[in-house]
Amino acid sequence: MTAPKRRKARANGEGTIYQRKDGRWEAAGYVLAADGSRKRVRVYGTTRRETADKLAERIADSNRGLPVATADSTLGDYLNYWLNSVAVHRLRENTHTRYAACVRLHLIPGLGTKKVARLTARDVRTFLDRLRTTCQCCTQGLDTERMKCCAVGECCQKRLSPLTVTYVHSVLKSALEHAVREDELPRNVARNVKTTTHQPRRFRPLTATEARLFLDAARADRLHALYELALRTGLRKGELLGLHWEDLDLNAGTATIRHSLQRTRTGGLTQLPTKTRASERRIALPTECLHSLKEHQERQERERKEAGPTWRDSGLAFTTPTGRPLDPANLTRRFRCLLNRAGLRHIRFHDLRHSTATLLLEQGVDLVVIKELLGHAHIGVTAGVYAHVRPRLQREAVNSLTEALGQGGTGRMR
Incomplete structure (x- = not known):
């Protein structure tokens, strides 16, 4: 044996x-x-x-010199480890920057000395309640250098919005979820804490009449084709600025959305992948957009000849007069000037996207089609964002049914 x-x-x-x-x-x-x-x-x-x-x-x-956070670490040490060794590889740069600010300004000052293994749901709930009710000028000493308000004993009561408190909570949940996946924690205590639901940001999309006025005013603008695309297709600002001519098939009448142009802290104006996997999509272009894009292409060719050796060929559809990428902040300023010229109320550029979806819904377009056009990851996102439109459509549908059935109700069943 x-x-x-x-x-x-x-x-x-x-x-x-x-x-x-x-x-x-x-x-x-x-x-x-x-x-x-x-x-x-x-x-x-x-x-x-x-x-x-x-x-x-x-x-x-x-x-290799990479630290590994343990349950014995303080939450401050763990959050720095998570930001610099884990999240930095999974998040877009601008998102990582917002996470880092959230950790630096709120999470470390409020919970940084707690041991990760000993953190409780009660600790998290107490922290969030304090964050919700504490003046941030007092907490962060924002008025100290100016010797104003809170620095001289007159508290301005500058509190965080419910949306920001929810965001801080979500960052903490994400960090602790990684600890659970790495078997450092048996459960994510932050998930056991329910934050108060905040009211979603209200947007005021353009009405059909306002949209027509906007398009009329945009016809005299150098970026007429961009505004036309924004309102008729609902593309995001970064997606519009990241469009290359090779992404546009003007014969077939389609646009392929692959990139988004963003300004990042380290790279300046940078071509990034689309916001989500669902955002990478092909959409049909309306006839009006095809006409304006062809005119814009001809204008850009004239600008190329006028610029001569100073022209920088980026391949982008929408550029400065010398071929350089358009800065998103500059586009926002141009957009506000256009609204003023049109005599329209001030809205955000992103509200053009909301206007597209709202107007399509009011025309009876199916929610699934709108979801695919906007590039939402899930139809629940589309339904949730535009929930305010549905009651009005329901009322119109019920009224239509009333007209079809008649109002008297005197007919007899046979």
Whole structure:
């Protein structure tokens, strides 16, 4: 009878691994922690190989000098680790910048000294309540340099909006969710805290009459084709500015949305992927847009000749007179001037997108078609954003049915 083959002993530094009484596998080893010390971490899995691979990955990251947050870390250390080692690889740069500001201004001052493993739902709820009711000028010393208001004992009561408090809560939930996935925490305590629902931002889309006035005023503008596209197709500002001529098939009458032009903190004006996977789409172009785009193409060719050697060929459909990308902030300023010339009330550029969807809904276009045109990831997003339109459409539908059935109700069933 042959003796059972003994498993090869793990080398020094590879950690330990064993099977628990509940059948799961557990492995432990020492890694570089977020505070610079070396701490023992534990990982779990359903098989020995899976668990060993998890631990090996942690140790490999540690050997490359990448810190691994542990449950013994303070929340401040863990959030910095998560931002710089995890979130930075998963988020768009502008989103990462907003997350970092949220962590720096609110989460670390409010919860940074708490141990991750000892954080409770009550801690999170107390923090959010305090954030909701505390003057931010007092908390962050915003008036100190100017010696105004809060700095001289006259609190301005500048509180965070419910939307911002919800955003802070969502950032904390995202960070702790990573700790749960990495088996550092058994559950995400931030998910057990319910924040008060905030009122969605109200937008005031253009009416059909206002939309016609806007398009009439835009015809004299150099960027007439851009405004026409924005109102007739609902493209986002970044998608419009990121359109290349190769994305436009003027013969087939289609546009393929692949990129978005954004200004980032490190790269300046940068071509980025679309907002979501659903945002990458092909849309049909109205006849009016095809005419204005052809005119715009001819104008751009004249500008190219006039600019001569100063022309910078970017391949973009909408550029400055010398071929350079248009800055989103400059487009916003131009848009406000156009509204003034048209004698229209001030709205955001993004409200052109809302105007497109609202006008289409009022014309009876199916919600699924609008969802695909706008590039929403889920139809629930479309239905939620434009919920304010549905009651009016329902009333019109009910009134139509009343007309069809008659108002007297005197007919007898046969």
